[in-house]
Amino acid sequence: MKKITKAVFPVGGMGTRFLPATKSIPKELLPIIDKPLIQYAVEEAIEAGIETLIFITSASKHAISDHFDPMPDLRAKFVSQNKQHLVKKLDTLPLEIQRVFIPQGQPLGLGHAVLQAEAMIEDDEMFAVILADDFIQAEYNPLRRLIAVAESNGRATISVEAVERQRISSYGVIAPGQWQGDHVSVNEIIEKPDAASAPSEFGVIGRYVLPQSIFAVLSQTQMDKNHEIQLTDALKELIQLDGLQAVKLAGQRFDCGSQDGFVLANLHVAMQDGDLNQKIRSYLTEH
Ligand code: G1P
Numbered sequence: 001m002k003k004i005t006k007a008v009f010p011v012g013g014m015g016t017r018f019l020p021a022t023k024s025i026p027k028e029l030l031p032i033i034d035k036p037l038i039q040y041a042v043e044e045a046i047e048a049g050i051e052t053l054i055f056i057t058s059a060s061k062h063a064i065s066d067h068f069d070p071m072p073d074l075r076a077k078f079v080s081q082n083k084q085h086l087v088k089k090l091d092t093l094p095l096e097i098q099r100v101f102i103p104q105g106q107p108l109g110l111g112h113a114v115l116q117a118e119a120m121i122e123d124d125e126m127f128a129v130i131l132a133d134d135f136i137q138a139e140y141n142p143l144r145r146l147i148a149v150a151e152s153n154g155r156a157t158i159s160v161e162a163v164e165r166q167r168i169s170s171y172g173v174i175a176p177g178q179w180q181g182d183h184v185s186v187n188e189i190i191e192k193p194d195a196a197s198a199p200s201e202f203g204v205i206g207r208y209v210l211p212q213s214i215f216a217v218l219s220q221t222q223m224d225k226n227h228e229i230q231l232t233d234a235l236k237e238l239i240q241l242d243g244l245q246a247v248k249l250a251g252q253r254f255d256c257g258s259q260d261g262f263v264l265a266n267l268h269v270a271m272q273d274g275d276l277n278q279k280i281r282s283y284l285t286e287h
Contacts, residue, residue: 001154004147004209005051006120007128009041010113012058012104017259026061028132030262032269033276037256038064039092041132048143050128052098054120056113065101068093109228111218118215126150129231131206135265138251143207149183149247150209156238158186161249163203165195170255171203172232174246186244191224191232202246204232205253214238 015027022030028038042053055064071090078086093099102116114129121127128143136142142159150157163171175188188199208231217234224230238244254268255261270276 001151002122002125003049004126004128004151005049006054006125007045007050007052007130007143008054008056008114008117008120009038009130009132010056010104010110011038011061011064011132012056012107012113014107015257017257018262024060026064027257028061029063029067030256032135032256032265033273034089036067037132037135038067040135041130042068042093044136044141044143045128045130046094046097047141048128048147050143051096052100052120054100054102054117054127056102056104056116058104058107065099068099070095108223109226109230111221111229111231111234114210114231115215115218115229121212121215123212126154126156126209126211129206129208129210133255133257134206135254135256135261136205136207136249136251137254137268138249140250142249142251143209145182145250146207146209146247149245153245154211155242156211156214156235156244157183157209158235158244158246159205159207159249160202160246161205161253162201165198165201168195168198168201168203169193171205172230172235173198173200174202174204175199176202176246179248182248182250184246184248186235186239186246189232189236189239189244191230202248204246205249207249211238211242213242217241 011028015022018027029036075090104113104116146157169192172189172191173193174186176184177187217237221229221234235244254265256265
């Protein structure tokens with residue numbers, strides 16, 4: 001099997017929960033303090049060995065491409081002023097990392113977005129999918145762990161975590177088999193079930209490692225009632241064909257597609273900074 005070196009970033013979503021900010025700013029560029037969500041996701045990917053970034057975009061997302069462009073004039077100015085800390089902040093993407101932008105065309109769901117990457121993936125190749133609004137803080141790079149498990153047997157591998165019951169209907173949910181340490185074979189997967197019919201407490205979070213064979217499955221996957229092609233429905237099919245495994249996330253995840261998750265992620269990161277930590281604490285004691 002080829003080494004896993006490509007990652008797909010579906011960034012075509014509207015970000016309606018963050019309107020009006022997302023009228024002109026892609027939701028993936030919303031910052032956790034000073035660094036956009038997409039930048040965190042890209043750094044995680046590169047650290048896990050990814051060399052090609054494939055963004056599946058929609059119109060009005062040009063700012064994502066701009067974000068990763070070099071700014072040679074400003075960079076030279078900071079260098080001449082010996083402002084190394086600012087130079088570091090400008091270098092958003094190592095030059096050797098390839099990036100590709102593919103328009104999704106129509107907003108037909110996550111499965112449809114992933115399908116647009118088909119031409120970029122070779123026959124015997126597995127690839128990663130990263131949803132930038134699942135913001136993860138972990139000691140061990142979550143994608144690297146997923147890749148290690150996927151490379152051990154060549155099977156599709158997804159990331160899961162225990163989700164509170166009242167939120168389970170916002171996730172793909174798995175029926176796990178027998179856990180072996182942090183990973184498990186998946187017996188069933190359902191997209192956004194009612195709390196009452198959820199097969200377990202384990203919700204899928206936005207990190208996947210998929211085989212090339214997922215494209216054939218996706219192209220046959222029926223649209224759901226909202227006229228979207230769900231990746232989860234293709235994964236359900238994949239269980240029958242090749243098998244599917246899940247890895248339990250070891251880290252803290254914030255759902256930055258929701259306002260509370262986004263605010264908490266900012267607070268979490270702010271509290272790790274000595275100065276901000278003190279300012280937030282004194283604000284909270286005064287209010
Ligand atoms: C998507 C997937 C869902 C998964 C979730 C993780 O849903 O369809 O299975 O659990 O991402 O964030 P979305 O958040 O796009 O509604």
